[in-house]
Amino acid sequence: MNISGFSSNGLMEKHLKRSDRAKTFVLPNKCFEKHIACAWRRGNNFTIYPRSQTVSKNQGNTSDNKILKVRQEILLFIPILRKLINDSNGVFLSLQKVAENTNSDNQVEFWKLSRQYRSIVRSIIENLQEAAEEESDALTKNSLNSYATIFYSIECIWHLCEILFIKNIPGDVVLPFLLEWVCCHFPSHDQTAAQLLEARERGSEDHPEYWNTVVSLIIQGRIDDARDLLRLHSDSESAEFKLVANSLRTMPVYNIYGGISSGEFTIVWKHWQAECRAILNSQSLSSLPYLQLIMRLLIGDYTAFESICSKYPSWFYLLGGYVLFTRPWSRRRELADAAAACAGLGAAHAHSHLNTVIRALLEGDLHQMIYEIQQMSDNGWFATHLTDMLYHCGKLQVLDEHQTDMTKRLRDSLVLEYGSLVMEHGALWCTGLSYLAACPPEGPRRAELLLERLPLDSEEKAMRIIAEAKKYDLLGVARGGGARWRGAGRVGAALAWAGRARGAGLCAGAAHAALRGYCAGAPLPAADMLLSAGPTLLMDDTLLLLGKYSDFHRLYNNKEFKKAAKLLISLITSKIAPEYFWETLLLDTLPLLESEEPVFSSTETYEILLCLELRAKLLTGEKADLLRLACARNLARTVLLDGVEE
Structure with a gap:
């Protein structure tokens, strides 16, 4: 898929549009009305503070002495969504491993991994819905429901993207999967249909939603269920009902394995629609408007779809039915016209964000789609993982105004941004590190900078940082970490860090710091570690001296x-x-x-x-x-x- 238009001017326009939606916050208590300054802190945080002013001792606690910390709200860091980060990281790493194997066709593996991503999102939606039901606080309940809505949209978009760009569809006939997508994500009147079909009562037309349910089943391609509902009508044995039921029964269904070509199926289909049109033109259904509406839908009458669009929240509900009754043999590349036709029906919420994304997908404009999903408030999880999937599937190609391929840069920028975000969390930095490592050469360089700035709360964490740095060959982290421990006066931690890092220079620096500290009156650090260091002591003469000197103290004390x-x-x-x-x-x-x-x-x-x-x-x-x-x-x-x- 060749997607052009990735120009600097285009990006500038989009950034300008984004700035139009920027929020303005009023600082509290009229603080910092003048002489303010700002400093960035670690992660997406910054501090607003008054510039240095002469404050008298009797001035007391005034607004001039306040420091305001501003931080981005990270949706992914709320406890209920931690599972999303951890589970999706496993799929992400599996995808990188599959993509490394260039000697075989990985399309099936990509599709399986895509389904794993969707399964994780569905699990998160269920967890959010369960938590919302159990929540008593109205504000928290609304927040959980809004989060569930976000991830519902994510799963809906990903599923359609999977159908259009990831799944290997035989013959490229997309209709069965499009109908499945509509039924799965836009279940209109499903509950009513289930109740009526379970009751099996004659005279079901008395139910206020009977006819709306029949029509919904038809436009979803559930023809057998619609026929079953028509049999529950009091006049189901009449000639008019039998005409409609027979038309539904004889409707041709294209099957790539059915033994006929698409050209032969087209002839059969048009012949069937001609028969339906003849029944409609005979005026035999003029006294039964709902049966007439069904026949108009069967022949793909655009005005029939216009007449029912107001009953549905958006045109997505009608998309599968419109393709089914106009061009059931449509290939993926032919869905753009159907999307334009359905979007023009005037359905409610036609200009929603979800509408824009799905429209871009159906038109094959993946660049626009990626831009739009970046605006979703999920902190970039969706844009990162979907773009990475499309990149490895070979379905994404972004060219700038000079026709230079920018695809990898786009993918890497999203992965790097997401990895840096995840590294801000105190317990998830290892997960973020795996994303940065997947984007050489910039990723490892950024990982070194971020690892060096991680707070060293304990020696255990320091050892873990060293282990992760060695895992990804980030040798510069060891030097920076050892210097930080020595600077903080934690010589024992510096020695342990140096031993794990296996750096002669680090060992020498830490050993000198320990010996100088002992000369100044400090106790010998990390005695247990030195006594069990073994061959590590041979890395540097000063470290060997420190180890043997520690052993001397042990013997003397004994x-x-x-x-x-x-x-x-x-x-x-x-x-x-x-x-x-x-x-x-x-x-x-x-x-x-x-x-x-x-x-x-x-x-x-x-x-x-x-x-x-x-x-x-x-x-x-x-x-x-x-x-x-x-x-x-x-x-x-x-x-x-x-x-x-x-």
Whole structure:
């Protein structure tokens, strides 16, 4: 389907039309009448506040000190609609996977996924209706009913789009599916028909809706049900009724598998309509206006449809019947004329939003249809998923004024916008991330920016962010997240983040922050994590030092002084410690040098003295003198012991 007209001028006109429908809000309490400013916050939120003004201490709480937070109402975030987001995300991901397989015909799979989308929407409608019935508050009840109406329209439009562009229809004869669509979404007089057919009482014409029900069944193509209702009329055995009943019984029905060509069926059909016209012209039904109306409908008389259009809310109710009795062999591309004819009948609500969308669909103008469904207040769920479906089905092609294909850009822009919206929800950001990942290269870049701005409420959430970032190869998120944890003073979280991210630079930065913090008096962070880090410690020397130093503290606290001393000496002799940490390492030897039983050998004591002399600038004054004295005492003890051992 080649859809042109996607020009900048056309888009500008549409944006101007949209601005005409913009709402104006009056700020409360006459606040911010002057000197106001605005700042965007995370997501679709912004803050209005007064510019910096000199406020006296005695001024008190005035409107000048107020801050007004303005946010978009997100319909999808109400609890009852959360199921829609989660369930549709699964179908969306399945669709991307099916579309990746370009070696086979995926049309059947696309149709199945389309039906899954509609099934999810129907489930949401049922949930909304049940909640509305149980709701006692009138305002909430009205809101739930309005939401149900929105999703009813969504399911109706999607079903028609599925028939016209997604489903593989044999012979492209669309009438049976069009009649099914009308019966499913516009069930006129169904309840009355069911009651009358169940009662099976003669004289049913006394029911005030009897004839309206018969006519509705006929224009819906339910001919057998209409004949059954006519048999319940008191005069059903009369010649006039038998003429009409016989005409209904002999009405030809086209079937692609029926063994006759469309040309042969056309001849049979026109012959049948000629017989109906002859009965009508014979004036034998002149005294029975309802039977006459039925015959006029059967021959496709436009004035007959005009005479009944006022009984229906919109021309959609008449569309299937009009096609049935004018061109039952119509292909999908031929429905535009039928739509124009029915729309011109003057039915009520002819200029409704739903009318515009369905008219665009029947005319094959998918660009207009997508624009119109973007105006629906469902926060873009419908436009995003339907456009994505049509794009992968290969039914959508949008060209700009230079005949450049803009189809992918249109699809990607909708998916990106929807994914960014979903990421605003604290519990749904993973779902939003999957949409952004489906639109490379811009999607992953946007995902990195949004992930870096997610509030890090807990270390568990941080680990989840890291896991999702690694899943989609968003390596930049790890660097930003680690810096945020360190900036917030959460060194333990920064270490855990760095370990999960497997980044040497991150590990080094977090380890340095932990060691500097310890030197300043803070406790060692994430001791349990460091003790179980395993091979992760080998990613960076500073992280290895931190892990071994944490292990030294564990041994010392468990009074395993000899093991602690051996580990401390290995850290000193390895020379991997940064300059600022040498003082701490050397001073940690003091209590071990002064222990009751020697834990350092003479050789190890000489190593401590050598390190002290080589780094004389890092440890001076009284601390250095105390360490030298402790080493001297330990040497006096260990030299004698070493001599005894020899």
